[in-house]
Amino acid sequence: MNSYSIVAEGLGKRFGDTTALDGFDLRVAGGSVCALLGPNGAGKTTAVRVLTTLARPHSGRALVAGFDVARRPAEVRRRIGLAGQEAAVDEILTGRENLEMWGRLHHLGAAAARRRAGELLERFGLAEAADRRVRHYSGGMRRRLDLAAAFIQAPRVLFLDEPTTGLDPRSRTEVWRTVRALADAGSTVLMTTQYLFEADQLARQIAVIDGGRVIADDTPERLKSLIGGDHLDLVVRDPARLGDAAAVLAGVAQAEPVADADARRLTAPVRDRVAALTTVVRELERRGIEVEDVSLRRPTLDEVFLSLTAEAAA
Ligand SMILES: Nc1ncnc2c1ncn2[C@@H]1O[C@H](COP(=O)(O)OP(=O)(O)OP(=O)(O)O)[C@@H](O)[C@H]1O
Numbered sequence: 001m002n003s004y005s006i007v008a009e010g011l012g013k014r015f016g017d018t019t020a021l022d023g024f025d026l027r028v029a030g031g032s033v034c035a036l037l038g039p040n041g042a043g044k045t046t047a048v049r050v051l052t053t054l055a056r057p058h059s060g061r062a063l064v065a066g067f068d069v070a071r072r073p074a075e076v077r078r079r080i081g082l083a084g085q086e087a088a089v090d091e092i093l094t095g096r097e098n099l100e101m102w103g104r105l106h107h108l109g110a111a112a113a114r115r116r117a118g119e120l121l122e123r124f125g126l127a128e129a130a131d132r133r134v135r136h137y138s139g140g141m142r143r144r145l146d147l148a149a150a151f152i153q154a155p156r157v158l159f160l161d162e163p164t165t166g167l168d169p170r171s172r173t174e175v176w177r178t179v180r181a182l183a184d185a186g187s188t189v190l191m192t193t194q195y196l197f198e199a200d201q202l203a204r205q206i207a208v209i210d211g212g213r214v215i216a217d218d219t220p221e222r223l224k225s226l227i228g229g230d231h232l233d234l235v236v237r238d239p240a241r242l243g244d245a246a247a248v249l250a251g252v253a254q255a256e257p258v259a260d261a262d263a264r265r266l267t268a269p270v271r272d273r274v275a276a277l278t279t280v281v282r283e284l285e286r287r288g289i290e291v292e293d294v295s296l297r298r299p300t301l302d303e304v305f306l307s308l309t310a311e312a313a314a
């Protein structure tokens with residue numbers, strides 16, 4: 001059990017009639033990044049709150065950094081960092097003052113706190129706004145400052161609740177880089193996200209949560225093979241040819257193509273993306289089926305859930 005930094009067993013949490021966690025199980029190995037992937041209301045924030053001692057579970061138990069969250073919360077808190085879904089920065093202070101204060105709270109000396117604050121402000125694109133009060137920051141700037149605060153020291157276990165929601169692409173990349181650097185230096189990171197792509201970028205372990213329980217827990221590779229890789233979408237010009245086009249697509253697809261007649265669109269998962277695209281385009285042309293659009297894309301979260309829940313039901 002010691003090789004795991006996070007262990008949750010059968011966690012249950014209710015709010016009145018709502019069951020937020022319903023037998024939540026998870027194990028995250030020390031020094032690794034785990035993405036907790038799920039739609040709105042799946043229970044991601046509740047799981048993070050229980051694991052960071054901010055909420056008490058009604059059932060089950062959890063160990064973080066080797067300590068029971070219910071019985072030894074102070075020991076847990078000493079070893080973790082958290083950037084919650086809502087920014088927790090002080091409005092009255094400037095960005096720099098916020099970070100320096102966090103550094104001091106985390107037992108950095110004044111000089112070290114100032115140096116670290118300067119570094120992080122630079123890294124998260126806040127250098128220019130550093131000496132303005134947070135009250136005047138935009139939503140994305142607050143979010144970045146909050147993340148910078150979570151990164152002020154390398155905690156043993158770091159929890160990030162939707163760290164990149166609402167961030168511009170540059171800031172998102174910076175968050176990813178920082179998460180990777182922390183994991184390389186030995187921290188364990190549990191981050192929640194609604195984006196499969198993001199989970200895939202960062203995590204060796206993806207736990208999919210729905211209805212308060214983990215419905216899939218695997219490497220990105222295995223999850224993707226489970227859901228059938230890329231999807232090929234095409235839009236035909238003539239609605240009368242939708243059926244013909246579906247037959248062409250079915251020839252290269254891993255599953256029955258799904259048709260949206262109103263949009264004249266077909267979609268299906270394919271394994272070998274380039275070969276599939278080439279074959280489909282050639283075959284459509286041979287049969288004289290005109291298309292307005294052909295594209296390859298990653299499966300959406302909806303498609304992941306559909307296939308995972310279909311899998312679970314089967
Ligand atoms: N303090 C609370 N009081 C009442 N219900 C709550 C509370 N916190 C969470 N819930 C409910 O528990 C369920 C799980 O919520 P949670 O915030 O954990 O989901 P989430 O996966 O983080 O969603 P999101 O993607 O929207 O952040 C939801 O149905 C939510 O309405």
Ligand SMILES: [Mg+2]
Nearest residue numbers: 044045046085
């Ligand atoms: Mg949430």
